[in-house]
Amino acid sequence: MSTAQELMNLQRARFPALDSTLPSSYPLPRNGEPLMAKLPNSEPVAGLMARTSNPPGSLQRLWSTAENFELFPLLGEHPGDGMNALLEAWREQLAHRDVPDTDSACLVTWPSRDVRASRALLDHGFTPLSCLAVRTPARAPAAEPNGTVKMRRAGPADLDTVVELALAELEYAALVGGSVVRPDAARLKRNAVHLRLHSAGQPTSERTTSGRTGAEPVWLAERDGVPIALAECGWVDARRNHSGQRVSDGKWAYVNCVSVREQERGTGVGQQLMAQVHHEFAAAGVVGSYLYYNPANPLSSVFWPRQGYRPLWTIWEVRPATALR
Known part of the structure; x- marks a missing residue:
């Protein structure tokens, strides 16, 4: 040997x-x-x-x-x-x-x-x-009804809104972590979001060589009809995806991007949105869910542990x- x-x-x-x-x-x-x-x-x-x-x-x-x-x-x-x-x-x-x-x-x-x-x-x-x-897939209660905040799935017509919120998250993350705001960031994000939103119409049984499945969900939270928060998510077969090799075998959910408008931070809308997301993750029967966050981010480092996530691997x-x- x-x-x-x-x-x-x-x-x-x-x-x-x-x-x-x-x-x-x-x-x-x-x-x-x-x-x-x-x-x-x-x-x-x-x-x-x-x-x-x-x-x-x-x-x-x-x-x-x-x-x-x-x-x-x-x-x-x-x-x-x-x-x-x-x-x-x-x-x-x-x-x-x-x-x-x-x-x-x-x-x-x-x-x-x-x-x-x-x-x-x-x-x-x-x-x-x-x-x-990572977070274990304990069944989370659906978000409590709120008279002013509504949760819904985003679709192709929401492209501009999703790109705007995703770019806001990128700009903040670049201040406190490894992200980089490149000159072509808006175009790259727009192309990626376009593909993600249009995948919502694919059957969940469709697979790609990366291990992802179709119908990658994107959620929006709205207050009085105005989008104020975003959660881009998806599904991964850990046996077929490079990132998934860091977690145990099985179907996992992942959280790609969560963004809350600056003036709405601290109001609980992020927690409400993720409660809805985790409720649907559990209903899908996943092994668990995972995401990447920056330990130096003063928002993420507090928010994600409160949602039940804990560090498994650190990228130095x-x-x-x-x-x-």
Whole structure:
């Protein structure tokens, strides 16, 4: 058995002890570049490094840098010293690569509860820019009737409204997390929203190669007929979707974007909207729901735990990639 496989086996056995919600698998890139390091006692640790380019005009550039260097560690039973040794080896490896000093990042996605690894990441200059948070599918009550706030599903005629609210969320997220407001952000969002709203007419049995199903729901909350909040959501088969590899197998719901108009924040409309969303998630029989939020976001970091979400994986980043210590 190879050293990497031994480390993977030990790591896969250790993860459930950290958090029973972690999946049994650990995703590795198909074409990653091997990386090896040794602990002070000469025990080995390993990893794979993958470079991803997000070209101009790609939707990914709205929540990511143009060039990403991502490390997939295999630390066995040594999360602290192992992560530290591997990051030192990674820094040396990148010193011999063509690494842009602007619009680039080093990334490591790691279980949120593995705090020994967190210490090593912090020491090497990483920031917890985002986390994947999960919620169990306990049946939520439908939103309480409100004389002024109504919930409804959005359709193609709501394109302008949904784009406006989605761009407002992007602009706020760019101040407190990894999102980037690119010059073509409005066009990219409009194209994505157009596809999402028109998917509402597809049968739920339709699937795509990414693991998503059709009929991706978009909800609007309205006060006196005026849209004031948005929830863009969808469905994922965790066995067929890259993001889903971070959660256990089965059908999951995901929350792509929630946006509340600034003057309506703090009125409870966001909670009412998500109560409706979670009610429908539960009715669909999903394993659970997940989303990404920024720990540094003073709104999201309070709102989402109150809705029952907790961090499962943390996405650590150094921007630019050349700032890795």
